[in-house]
Amino acid sequence: MAVTIRDVARQAQVSVSTVSRALSAPGLVKETTRQRVLDVVAGLGYQPNRAARSLITGRTGNLGIVVPDLENPFFPAVLRGVQTRAGEAGTSVFFCDSRECPETEAELVRTMAAQVDGVVLCASLLSDETIIELATATPLVLINRIVPGVSSVLMDSASGMEQVVTHLESLGHKHYVYLGGPDAAWSNHRRMQGLRGRAQLIGSFEPNFGGGHTAAEQALKTGATAFIAYNDLMALGALSYLASNDIKVPQQISVTGFDDILYAAMCSPALTTVHMPTEEAGNVAVDLLANLLEGGPTEQRELPTKLVIRASTRKHPMSA
């Protein structure tokens, strides 16, 4: 195979342990020796064998992330945050898409566990019990989910939703309907809390374009003047349904989304939605995982969200 630590040791005229130390515990080696080793390392293009290292340290230097749907741009954004922060620490990232299936999710976490130091679980659909069980076996950080005793980073959905409601009320809307996401999604319940009981509820629907389409059809029958979608993808689906039925947004019906994915700003009318600090959440998740790996305590962190008002909402016509 490639060049080993022994080759470096020989050429630098030191023992293998000195090479090892020069690389991973610089303080323990005389500066001139270290420099000599480093030169040889560079010259030979030596790269430590990670398998050998992790065999002895028990650490892989990798981390995993599983998301429910890679096609929802919300999740690639989180991935980016994770990759960026992990990369800074020389950590590589495994990813998996569970396709909104809880069984797959648990399976993936278990499979990953064997080859990573810890995993980030996004918008999990698993039960508290299963999550606790997984967290016992593997350092685990949740994103947008709270489970007692497990680290997590939250984007404040409840507050985001309250901002939506406040906005809609300030526009004079009296009757609005919530196009609900998956029952198993913790975020869905959290968002409902933010509604403070003021919205009519329908659902649950699939948290994607098709789900929004279906939801809009039902929502229309309620006579509501505003639709609050579980997420942007559903809102986009609703927009599409309404457009194809010649219902004008926002003139006849106001629509709001959640997540502020890229397309929320691109569609027309541009979507009023709640901005989520996705990349930052990814960063923080990696930090929490790092703490965990150093024996630190579990932590919960909450990141603020902010309503972004665009063109899909306006004053309720009757309230003028």
Next chain:
Amino acid sequence: MAVTIRDVARQAQVSVSTVSRALSAPGLVKETTRQRVLDVVAGLGYQPNRAARSLITGRTGNLGIVVPDLENPFFPAVLRGVQTRAGEAGTSVFFCDSRECPETEAELVRTMAAQVDGVVLCASLLSDETIIELATATPLVLINRIVPGVSSVLMDSASGMEQVVTHLESLGHKHYVYLGGPDAAWSNHRRMQGLRGRAQLIGSFEPNFGGGHTAAEQALKTGATAFIAYNDLMALGALSYLASNDIKVPQQISVTGFDDILYAAMCSPALTTVHMPTEEAGNVAVDLLANLLEGGPTEQRELPTKLVIRASTRKHPMSA
């Protein structure tokens, strides 16, 4: 740590080598012995330590993929294809986003090389030389890029573009402009070939929403009646620019995209674009990589593309 091969051997009353063989070379062990070992394995929940295994076999059982922009839904779709096929073979997938930066790209491939058996490189911006150099060090499969002597899977951009041109001509358009993507992108040149010299060229622009916005502004000055965008994201940006300038699509100007990302169908007007077999490309890439790892030859595979006609194109008004 966890349960080791020795624990299994002890409890099954055989040597460690027998356990090893029972697991990875079933033919070499008496059936009854094998069954006994397997029972113990299941009972103990034994999972072979991958680091130890790969230390000796030199294989990691992992593969890597690097894409230029995770925010472009085209790439998550490819990722999915890769993950799916890799998963079937028990292979895990590392991902990285190079953020359209060639240096980062090369760096990422090199970093990954240390811990994967091979890597898939999507829409690479690197020079042929660099790619060949990387391919020499690591089994490599390219997606949407051809480099002599390197395996690759192509989605037939040239043909896709020809279909666009044919469509536009059939609608009576005489003057159309190509909103070009990055100069370093092989796909960009390939798509230009499909133009057969019949479009005016402007660019290059960033292959995203913002780039499309900018491009549309310039394209407008050409007096062309149809805009052909390098990809859907740019087309979406162009649509947005035109809408905000009260130019009606497709009444005044026709617009086409490329890729058929999810949002191409969602926006309004829905985008006429070229559908790319992204997931399949991911699958095939994994297959080619597997062949390579088994000592097979490099291969080039081309997958067909198909024009999807939606609402953003129509007959040229002057040609009625």
Next chain:
DNA sequence: TTGAAAGCGCTAACAG
């Protein structure tokens, strides 16, 4: 068909 033994490349005591 099975077992014993020799490492894969590296880190981590333990001496010096």
Next chain:
DNA sequence: CTGTTAGCGCTTTCAA
């Protein structure tokens, strides 16, 4: 500050 030594958990000759 540096070297020696003993493995980490597994696969793979080589013998039996």
